[in-house]
Amino acid sequence: DGGITQSPKYLFRKEGQNVTLSCEQNLNHDAMYWYRQDPGQGLRLIYYSQIVNDFQKGDIAEGYSVSREKKESFPLTVTSAQKNPTAFYLCASSRQGSFSYNEQFFGPGTRLTVL
Amino acid sequence: SQKIEQNSEALNIQEGKTATLTCNYTNYSPAYLQWYRQDPGRGPVFLLLIRENEKEKRKERLKVTFDTTLKQSLFHITASQPADSATYLCALVLLRAAGNKLTFGGGTRVLVKP
Numbered sequence: 001d002g003g004i005t006q007s008p009k010y011l012f013r014k015e016g017q018n019v020t021l022s023c024e025q026n027l028n029h030d031a032m033y034w035y036r037q038d039p040g041q042g043l044r045l046i047y048y049s050q051i052v053n054d055f056q057k058g059d060i061a062e063g064y065s066v067s068r069e070k071k072e073s074f075p076l077t078v079t080s081a082q083k084n085p086t087a088f089y090l091c092a093s094s095r096q097g098s099f100s101y102n103e104q105f106f107g108p109g110t111r112l113t114v115l
Numbered sequence: 116s117q118k119i120e121q122n123s124e125a126l127n128i129q130e131g132k133t134a135t136l137t138c139n140y141t142n143y144s145p146a147y148l149q150w151y152r153q154d155p156g157r158g159p160v161f162l163l164l165i166r167e168n169e170k171e172k173r174k175e176r177l178k179v180t181f182d183t184t185l186k187q188s189l190f191h192i193t194a195s196q197p198a199d200s201a202t203y204l205c206a207l208v209l210l211r212a213a214g215n216k217l218t219f220g221g222g223t224r225v226l227v228k229p
Contacts, residue, residue, distance in 0.1 A: 109156070
């Protein structure tokens, strides 16, 4: 089955700790994205990557870091510098290209709670 | 400032009726607009895409309109069913946006009662 997987589904962190959220896709998509969703709100873009070894900041990148060493993988690290990290984190991927119109395929999400 | 607004109040509707959701935007010139469905605790799922030069798009019981003069998209679910209960998100893609980034509205929750 092709798709996007995220792990873990639930994650608890103590204040001051860094945590890394996993995102893997086997859709052969070039572009990958990380979003944050707070209760009752829409998705806000944290980071995105259009190609391996390249990524750009989204609208709320402060306190987060990413890497894109492989096409299939786009892990997100939530650092201790992120002031309010408790949220639902969603990873997505899409094909690139001018004519693909790029619908995004989302993973199941990771719910991070800071204790 | 740029804004995408969806009705934050839940839409309660009787089974069989048509649900109509709105997505309004300001200070954008979107190349196209997408609609997604999100169930509680899950990732959004793509439903429909409409381009700036299209007025209307249909897919089964779903219909989307796009009025660039009014800066508004309407999303209709006809003959609604309890299984249609979910949150619906609109998302804009700006012309030549780097990385084809989507900008999402806050979503509207729909509850279809039997």
